[in-house]
Amino acid sequence: MADGYWRYADPRQQLAEAPPPASLKRPRPEYGDMPGAPEILGYYPRNEDRTALGIIRDAGPINSSYDPYLRNGLSYVAADAGRSIGGGVSGRPVDDPRVPGHAGMDSRVIGYSSGRIEAPLPPEASNTLFVEGLPADCTRREVSHVFRPFVGFQEVRLVTKDSKHAGRDAFVLCFVDFTTPSQAAVALDALQGYCFDEHDRESARLRLQFARFPGPRSSAGPRSRR
DNA sequence: AGCACA
Structure with missing residues (x-):
């Protein structure tokens, strides 16, 4: 798709x-x-x-x-x-x-040219990023727009979680798959602190980490590598 | 802070 x-x-x-x-x-x-x-x-x-x-x-x-x-x-x-x-x-x-x-x-x-390459990846690096700080009403499409330009981008999965404090808005987590951990690392760097909502500069800042359990399980299916 | 999909 x-x-x-x-x-x-x-x-x-x-x-x-x-x-x-x-x-x-x-x-x-x-x-x-x-x-x-x-x-x-x-x-x-x-x-x-x-x-x-x-x-x-x-x-x-x-x-x-x-x-x-x-x-x-x-x-x-x-x-x-x-x-x-x-x-x-x-x-x-x-x-x-x-x-x-x-x-x-x-x-x-x-x-x-130039042979400048990536720094060594942190040990916990994975090809999936865990993203927080997305506004609760954001769409998969929006998030994809943010990540799609990065090399190795595969897909985005949004997960809506209820806030612990009842009454609060649910919040959105997001997992973004890349082909390789180093590609994920590039996006992580580039988007760390990214202001998702330009009208709300204070609150909507992306926070990215490497996901604990990397791995796409959706559209990619059993076609693990290429 | 918070980590899902199979």
Whole structure:
């Protein structure tokens, strides 16, 4: 059903396992305006992500109004020209051509080169994210919009739970599957603290963790790997 | 805070 979106997926996660060279600062441009935003993000949206986001750019309208991460990834070339995307740290563009000693990159990613890869995943990393902080009335469609642009995105499952304090609104939990844990980690980073409701900046902040028990059980069916 | 689907 939701398979129409598969064109955004990118099966080249193999690349994810290149060696971890230079620890570059991650360009996280406009997260700066989020006071409480946890900056523990050790991960960098890897080249594969940028590649896939490039695909999205071609795919059209998805890049309209989303978050800084997207803006960063989608039009980073243009964005670099306009504002220094390096978060001001160095003003160095994302496609900084410095190439680490080994170039494990293959031609598929070369446009954006650089061998910057993800930080080691935390031990509890899984390919499913557990998301809290969604407004009770949010829809699966909405949530999917938030996660779909990330490489490796599979699907979103919403779960409505009753609040412990009676009378309170039920709240919504959400599980988001990715193909690999590192892809999940990228989304986790990028969306941690994401302001889901732009009109309610205080309350609707996403909080993401790795799910304890990863694993899609719905549309994916018994077709576990590919 | 809170972790479901099989």
